[in-house]
Amino acid sequence: MLVGLFADIHANREALSACLGHAERSGVDRFVFLGDYVGYGADPGWVIETISAYVERAGVAIAGNHDVAIESPEERMNPTAEEAIAWTRARLDAAQRAYLRALPVAVEEGDRLFVHASAARPRDWEYITGPRAALRSLRATTCRQTFCGHVHVPALYHATAAGSVGEFVPVAESEIPLLPRQQWLAVLGSVGQPRDGNPAACYALLDDTRNLLTYLRVLYDVDTAARKIRAAGLPPVLAARLERGY
């Protein structure tokens, strides 16, 4: 089965549309959404409706910190993110808010764990930005493969039996075998707000028969997404981020 993995969409309709289109053309059978559907972008409602349709068809979705923040103003965020969440909160209808509220923070499927941030304490939203944080997450689960987002920069970690952790910057479109002897932690890049200097949307494909993970970059209409952010009165820096890719 070919699984599409999508993280940190952040209300970016243009980016999600491009990635889903790419996934459909690639023959994806199952769709996994790893949180942060809203916040920052101008199309939160459309994104929620879209992912819920895909989940109903064949998929699973978990909550990210921005999704939780819609119902929990006490979630601590930076001022720009809080401004975006306040803007978003006012634009979601009751059903959309209920959908976010009902999302689990982690889902295990066999030997795979889907979580937005670290598996160590999912609701603490720890960023996995290096081997130490990766090791904390890997030790917190017995699953051989963990898929998460939150960082907005693609990375792949693997733990050896001896407890050391390897860190790897994935190369787009290169199939990576997730060998069975190692424990793997894949930090997906962001669909809707990449921060690795490459403005192209990022998502990944998992061939779960052959255990091959492929990170992908998809070009999308950044100009439209950025223009909509500015037109909506959201912080202009959020539009500029899309254009810069960081």
Added chain:
Amino acid sequence: MPSPHQPEAGAVIGGFRLAEMLHVGGLGSLWRVTGPGADFLMVMKIPLLRPGENPLTIVGYEVEQMILPRLSGPHVPRFVAAGDFALPYIVTELIKGCWLKSRLNDRIAAALHDIQAQHVIHLDVKPSNIMVRDDGEVVLIDFGLSHHLELPDLPAEEFDGPIGTGAYISPEQLLARGALLPFDADQRPKCAKRNIERSPSQSYAIAS
């Protein structure tokens, strides 16, 4: 008698006639020679033993003079004769063949270039990991320590310290996990110096 240091074709040294110069270099010259009593081709090595010359030339001449007469069999050139310090030379069988170096170096380099173009650095290049097809094409084998620039580096995490084969390990492998070739220079010595003195840096990044 001609000077052994500046011999000319046709000269006779130790009873051997110099027929053709095969090679000349800073350490001496090699001549195809003819002489009595040999039914095989012969070569004379005439070292430069002038005062101030490289002492290694002198010692090398002494060592060959000692050892070659004691060796026999198909895997060494047959010893014929040797001179002395006044008239230094060694005559042996002339091997009609080619140098391994000249035959294989280019092909090994081509093989390494080819796998590196496929994003792989072998990291354990040594004679036992280089095979030669019947048609002469070089084949690199044993990729167990290799690194692919688009795949996680498993050995680097599994093992502490340098990984490789002692006699063949590269400086960057010895100093760090030299999976990358971050240094380039217009001359090999400069490149080697940079490899030794500087730390490798990660040169790959996600590409769209």
